[in-house]
Amino acid sequence: MTEDRKMLEPMATVVSVALRILLGLLTVGVVVSIVRGSWGGSFVCITDESTTSSVTPLPAATEIGAQVDSIPRYCAEEPGAYLRFLDELTGLPSTLLLISSLFLLHRLLQGAAREGVYTMRTAARFRLLGWWLLVGSLVVEITEANARAALLAELAKSVDFTAWAWLEQDMWTFPSLAVLIGLGLLSFARITRAGTSMREDLEGVV
Template sequence: MATLRNPLEPMSTAVKGAVALIAAVVLVTLLAAPFVNVTVLGIGGDSVCATDQATTVGAGKNPFPDDIRPAPGAAVTLDAHPRYCTDDPSALQGLLSAAHVVGPLVYFLGALVLAVRLIQGAERQGLYTVQTAGRLRVLGWWMLGGSVFAAVTSSVTETSIAASLSGDGGILAASGLWMWDVPFTAIFAGLGLLTFARIMRIGAGMREDLAGTV
């Protein structure tokens, strides 16, 4: 008789591997903290940088156009978009730099926690149960809404940093609200999870009805 493969693979192995990797990185960081300069979420670093995604530098322009000037104590690098940096960030710039990292990090860790919860619940109670369908639904909504929130937060914080480092005042911090990159992959993945959650809930209900009639 053929061995039944785990229906939760390869997701189960991938999630467990990600948890183990994160735990190892945290452990190494804690062990290395007393001996080296460790930057946590952008706080404690020597510099803060941000790219002005709203401004495009065309080919053949003067290396330092009149409408792109850094603030005192900051520097600007021109590529497809101007990138502003400072080696002496203020407390607000440091907090914005940390927030730029925290949004996507919270989204990723939240998705990982919900995935672990989903897998553990499915291993205990089975796949086609109302509880598993509910956990899958929560994960789907998290991926759908959390990815958008993380993208908007990252865009607004980066634009705010660029505005604080620009010397001409031409960058609007609020422009990050409409300049963010839409996370299409995460959105469609979330919609897919919500669809499968609905299918699993219907299947669980039919299974309960069948068990009640036997």
């Protein structure tokens, strides 16, 4: 499968190196947090982007016609375990999705280099990675949005946490790029499967 291995470069090498670097950074972060005895920094902060008001700046601070907005930012100086957990939950799922997606992509490329691009296993790995990105990106975005909404409700008296707070407070952004990549990978899975069937048919004729 030398030709297939050549076709997958330099992507296979880049993914392998990136995966090792991210795993190394994650391990170092966990070790440092354990040594320090706490997760995150000294402060836990959240910005309420749904509440924006205009302020009157100093005359020399802005150009003519410019406007300055004030967006409230709430911080807890001595956050407890629950606030730290919510703070970690606002970003950690994205990191885990990135690392797990790179792992699946690394496994796909390694398998394709070893067994060949046009195989049923490669098609199955394309399909797995596609669904993982498609569903995982939506789950991660909703999870992080809920964590941000819950954190804001803990720090701001004027905000209550509800089942739809993450939508009402503009905490959620549709992961359009990840969804498009996931759909593209599912299409590649079908193409690879069709190519594999054609290849098997040709080999049977020959």
